[in-house]
Amino acid sequence: MWLYEKKLQYPVKVSKCDPMMAKYLMEQYGGADGELSAALRYLNQRYSIPNEVIGLLTDIGTEEFSHLEMIATMIYKLTKDATPEQLKAAGLGEHYVMHDHALYYQNSAGDAFTATYLQAKGDPIADLYEDIAAEEKARATYQWLIDMTDDVDLQDGLKFLREREIVHSQRFREAVEILKVERDKQKFF
Amino acid sequence: MHKYSSYKTYTPYISKYDPCPPMKVKSYSTPINLYLGFQPMNLPQYQAREALQKGTLWPALYSPYEKVKMRKPLFSKPQTQPELQPEEEEMD
Ligand SMILES: [Fe+2]
Numbered sequence: 001m002w003l004y005e006k007k008l009q010y011p012v013k014v015s016k017c018d019p020m021m022a023k024y025l026m027e028q029y030g031g032a033d034g035e036l037s038a039a040l041r042y043l044n045q046r047y048s049i050p051n052e053v054i055g056l057l058t059d060i061g062t063e064e065f066s067h068l069e070m071i072a073t074m075i076y077k078l079t080k081d082a083t084p085e086q087l088k089a090a091g092l093g094e095h096y097v098m099h100d101h102a103l104y105y106q107n108s109a110g111d112a113f114t115a116t117y118l119q120a121k122g123d124p125i126a127d128l129y130e131d132i133a134a135e136e137k138a139r140a141t142y143q144w145l146i147d148m149t150d151d152v153d154l155q156d157g158l159k160f161l162r163e164r165e166i167v168h169s170q171r172f173r174e175a176v177e178i179l180k181v182e183r184d185k186q187k188f189f
Numbered sequence: 190m191h192k193y194s195s196y197k198t199y200t201p202y203i204s205k206y207d208p209c210p211p212m213k214v215k216s217y218s219t220p221i222n223l224y225l226g227f228q229p230m231n232l233p234q235y236q237a238r239e240a241l242q243k244g245t246l247w248p249a250l251y252s253p254y255e256k257v258k259m260r261k262p263l264f265s266k267p268q269t270q271p272e273l274q275p276e277e278e279e280m281d
Contacts, residue, residue: 010241143218143254159254163244166252170222177227 002062009066010160013153014077019090021149022078023108028071028145028161030105030113033137035071039064041118041134045127048120053128053175060168067161072103074154128176135169193224195252220252 028034042061046054079087079101087096094110105113119130142162146155196216203211232247240246 010244139218139220146254147256160242160244162254163251166220166222167245167250169220170225170228170250173222174227 008070008073009063010070010157012070012073012077012157014074014151015153016149016151017078017081018149018151019079019082019086019092021151021154022075023091023095024145024148025071025075025078025108026106026110027108027141028138029068029075029103029107031107031141032117033134033141034107034113034117035064035068035138036105036113037117038134038138039068040115041120042131044118045120045131048122049124049127050179052178053124056171056175057131060171063164063168067164070157070161074157075103124179125176128172128179132169132172132176135165135172139165139169193219193221195219195221195254218252218254221250222252225249 030036039061042057042064046057046061049057079092082090082092082101084093084096087093095104095106098104107113118134119127121127121130139162142158142165146158146162149155149158196218198214198216200213201215203213228247228250232249234240234246235243235248243251245251
């Protein structure tokens with residue numbers, strides 16, 4: 001069960017009219033290493049992972065949805081007032097034809113989201129290593145997105161999201177440390 | 190306690206036949222999670238507001254990124270234009 005708080009995890013402010021940046025941000029909306037991908041990956045893997053790590057996957061998977069909401073807000077703000085001509089100039093002409101001003105789960109190149117972006121191998125180490133890699137790839141994507149804009153307010157939100165990926169990777173690395181200890185050995189204190 | 194830098198630099202091979210002006214120094218991020226291991230107990234924490242702004246509760250986990258063009262090569266001579274200091278962060 002989830003409880004919803006009607007606010008963003010971190011305030012989103014966009015100060016520059018730049019619809020092309022919306023197109024780039026879609027990489028983190030419906031892209032392979034994006035927030036939807038992350039949320040679905042962790043919330044699905046948690047059923048088949050040792051008990052100690054289930055809560056971590058639930059927590060991080062839930063947080064990824066709040067990141068998705070921040071990215072959606074950024075994309076919405078950058079496109080809601082754009083004319084068809086402006087969208088066309090930003091490379092979003094096809095998007096307008098298919099979706100008008102609606103958001104859609106696709107990457108920056110316009111490819112629709114697919115479940116093949118995520119894995120569930122059932123092997124806890126394999127899955128956690130995938131999760132660590134996913135976090136590092138998301139962190140890198142945020143870096144390249146920061147490079148693509150000079151809007152300091154948008155950068156501020158992206159920097160927050162990048163730091164969260166670092167913390168998530170740290171937690172998944174700790175989860176591996178928990179699982180790799182000799183858990184079946186008798187402990188002596 | 191050890192020091193770490195949040196990015197590393199290297200100098201790729203440059204051919205005299207390259208079509209574009211060369212990027213002499215390349216860099217990549219090396220965030221704190223590569224070094225920390227299991228997070229130690231009772232690390233110092235930010236105040237709530239600063240923690241939200243930073244994206245983490247602990248200074249030890251804060252590992253910021255600056256745009257590539259603002260980065261300074263860590264192991265080569267200083268360049269002519271003013272650039273950011275390399276980030277040397279203390280870690281408890
Ligand atoms: Fe994440």
